[in-house]
Amino acid sequence: METPRPLAVFLAVATLLAAPAVVAAWSKGTATFYGGSDASGTMGGACGYGNLYSTGYGTATTALSQALFSGGASCGQCFQITCDSQTDGRWCRAGVSVTVTATNLCPPNYAVPSDNGGWCNPPRAHFDMAQPAWVQIGVYQGGIIPVLYQRVRCVKQGGVRFTITGFNHYELVLISNVGGSGSVASAWVQGTSTNRVPMSRNWGANWQSLAGIAGQALTFGVTTTGGQTIVFQNVVPVNWAFGMSFISNLQFSY
Known part of the structure; x- marks a missing residue:
């Protein structure tokens, strides 16, 4: 049984890079x-x-x-x-x-x-x-x-969601409810006291980081396979804990 996770919605700043939309062919x-x-x-x-x-x-x-x-x-x-x-x-x-x-x-x-x-x-x-x-x-x-x-193209209700599990120096982040092309090509994380750290796919839609970022507000940068990038500025507040989920107010469009 999945443990209920508290949700928090925080403002984010988006950086959009022009890219072609999903090209469909039967x-x-x-x-x-x-x-x-x-x-x-x-x-x-x-x-x-x-x-x-x-x-x-x-x-x-x-x-x-x-x-x-x-x-x-x-x-x-x-x-x-x-x-x-x-x-x-x-x-x-x-x-x-x-x-x-x-x-x-x-x-x-x-x-x-x-x-x-x-x-x-x-x-x-x-x-x-x-x-x-x-x-x-x-x-x-x-x-x-x-x-x-x-x-x-994926049309999703609400913003992109980040669910953090693991422990400090091993953060596993599920990136879900992604619109636009739907799938994530790359991601990075940055704490308020740390530099930007590239993340790697661990399994499925779970991305991992080996940075020590506990106790910091977190910013994520996510690029979809459609080529659109959004920077979710401080989408995770400083008082986060492992097992919590956070929803941005931004969503991918292509």
Whole structure:
């Protein structure tokens, strides 16, 4: 059970760098579903977002096959998906699409063939979607459907969220609810008494720092894979503690 975390909203200063928007092109893949009709079983996951309701992702989510997951670099990306009725329309809900956020990994299963159960085996492009999202485009009894998909811009409610765990000289920061291109390419942290320190991806959407920054107000710089950079000035106040989350009032737009 996730421990409730206090939230604080603080002003931030943004530095925006011009960059191209997400370029979408339709590709072919397949999709299954997991969890129940209430998306039970879809919480947590390989991106580290935890409770998908409290972190703003809800049930419009998907796990990505290994080929799409890219070792966690795709965490937070948004995909528009529609059933490919021209390939096989038996289980399609024609003319509709759904937009989902990548929050998990669908791991390979090399014990079964890629075309008979090993849906997430490389190099397949496969989406294992939360059931409430999948049934918008597919008929429940079908189980697996061919799809067309494309990357799209993420539209999120509220600002970017920073959740800090670990201990001093080892800070693990979950960067979530990222709009625009959705996924983070790089990040840095700076305390009020320390220099700027580059962060590295630890796993999923968790970024780590080895700086001793406890007891300082923290500024984060985040660059998305779309090329937009925002500096979240003093988004974490001096009295923060490990396990706390902080929401900025700024959001990525492309």
